[in-house]
Amino acid sequence: MRMSSKHDRVRGFTLVELMIVVAVVAILAAIAYPSYTRYVLRSYRAQAKADLAEYAGLAERFHTANNTYLGFALPNNASPREATSPRYTLVLSGQGASTFTLTATPTPVQAADSCGALSINQANVKTASGDTVANCW
Template sequence: MKQFHYRGARSIRGFTLIELMVVVAIIGILVGIAVPAYQDSVRKSRRGQAKADLAEVAQAMERFYTVNNTYVGANLADIAMTQSPKVGDPRYTISLSGATTASTFMLRAQPVGGQANDKCGTLTLSNTGAKTPNAQTMPECWNLQ
């Protein structure tokens, strides 16, 4: 049986350790960039849900005011909105902030768990539509981006 050998042909032996380490370093850099960006995106989407839930509770408070001519006596448990999202693991706890008067209220969405790392922190919404954090100093917290 005759074996054929090609001149100048090199046998393939696999990857060198240096090539492997370069690939591992590149993957490490990509992961180091991608994971924080992903986590920030998740926190941003959860913040969006909390803003929508605050608006829904504010509407319920306005309906209560329309019927009773006062905000006093409004109960978030009756509205069935004490956390955001409504079902599943809470990312925000929704509550009334301070004393509710006949003509004023302040809603608060306090981040819990992993959402506590969100740069916007606690979100508030009043009966006048005033929001914190301030949309001028931290526009990413309330504006669509």
């Protein structure tokens, strides 16, 4: 049987080693978090664009059946539809016999997105109030 001695070495990590690991994790988090938030903003923008395209298609079907856009109403005014906290508010404007404009305006939660409000009209002309159309659509 071995007797323990005061000189037996205890295994483990030193404070310096732990602080180095904490610093590395902090640097990785500082790099990854902004990238993640940009990805989240982009994904909600993609959902808003899909909703605008879907509702523009519904407006075209309504126009085909009624020969006017007057009377067409949005089935939902929030994007994404299932969210408890919508990222965009959808509005139908400029509605006439042969014209309409659908606009997705970001809510305060989505305000950091550089594209701003996204719009599409009956001629499938797409606009963005912030960044260029090429970057946003």
